[in-house]
Amino acid sequence: MERATRISVKPVARKGGVTTTVPRMVPEEVPIAFSYGGSSHAVMMATPADLVDFAVGFSITEGIIADRSHISDIELLEAEKGIDIQVTLVDDVGEALRKRRRSMAGPVGCGLCGIESIEQAVREVADVSTVHLSLSHDDIVRAVSLLNDSQPLFRETRAVHGAGFYIPGRGLLAVREDVGRHNALDKLCGAVIRAEEPGASGAVVVTSRLSVEMVQKAAILGAGVLIAISAPTVLAIRTAEAAGMTLVALVRGEDFEIFTHPHRLSLESPAAF
CATH class of the missing domain: 3.40.140.10 (Cytidine Deaminase, domain 2)
Incomplete structure (x- = not known):
């Protein structure tokens, strides 16, 4: 899938007391949806490039999977206003994610949803104290x-x-x-x-x-x-x-x-x- 990552525009520029039109490249920004097992999980505003890397990295750093081998397929689908990244997980991991979603579902204002979000934001960080790098x-x-x-x-x-x-x-x-x-x-x-x-x-x-x-x-x-x-x-x-x-x-x-x-x-x- 090829999408432009930048486009050329012509803003009116004021430089040195002179008004002129100067061509400028600006980066593209589109909605990128992450879907797991056909269900939407998150939408990010992003540059439409390196999306397979994005899918793997996002899935691991957000704790959806623990290892790259938990992904069985990645498909990029063009939507009218963005791109839907369809991630297929191996059976056990996919089922665990579905159960986690069901356990998080509840009435609005239940009180737990906000606490869960806070806990996720300040979640325990991985220990890298044993990394030997000079x-x-x-x-x-x-x-x-x-x-x-x-x-x-x-x-x-x-x-x-x-x-x-x-x-x-x-x-x-x-x-x-x-x-x-x-x-x-x-x-x-x-x-x-x-x-x-x-x-x-x-x-x-x-x-x-x-x-x-x-x-x-x-x-x-x-x-x-x-x-x-x-x-x-x-x-x-x-x-x-x-x-x-x-x-x-x-x-x-x-x-x-x-x-x-x-x-x-x-x-x-x-x-x-």
Whole structure:
């Protein structure tokens, strides 16, 4: 299935005191529905690219499945205004999901639905404290630099997020882009899982801020290091600390800040910690 990921528009631009029309590329954003066993589960606004990776990554990071082998088929169906990703699960997993849906069904205002949603939002994060990965100062700088150089959609539009998987000595295994930062990371997780690369072998690097969901998804992948060009939230720092994850943020050229578990980084001045 081929869908345009960007289109050309001609906004009226005011530059240097002159009004003119300048062609500009803008990213496409469409509703992407995830359906399991024929029943709709969620709808995300996303860039219509790398959708099989998206399906695998979303299914695992959202706890719908525990392993890629639990998916027996993925079909992309064009809808009038978006795309429906039909995911077929193996029998036992599909039945477990159906039972879970039935147990969650209840009258509006039952009181439990909101609590369940809160518990899901702050769910226990995967433990990555045993991940043995060593990164140098140059690795951090190189990972972000490579990611910046590997985003064709961002170069054209300046309006999408990127996520990459950096392996020391090898570079970037994969890069995925999307209008949504969570979507970009889900697509990346799917790509790494489909490549059968252990999440513990590298670091996740993203162009967005670090929220708790980004930490949760990286931990589910098995990555012990998460790198970002922007800042983390307090809950992201607490969650990474509890998970044993090294959180590196605010990477600007040669400079960056390490918020949790600096032992995985070999720097010139370890005494600073």
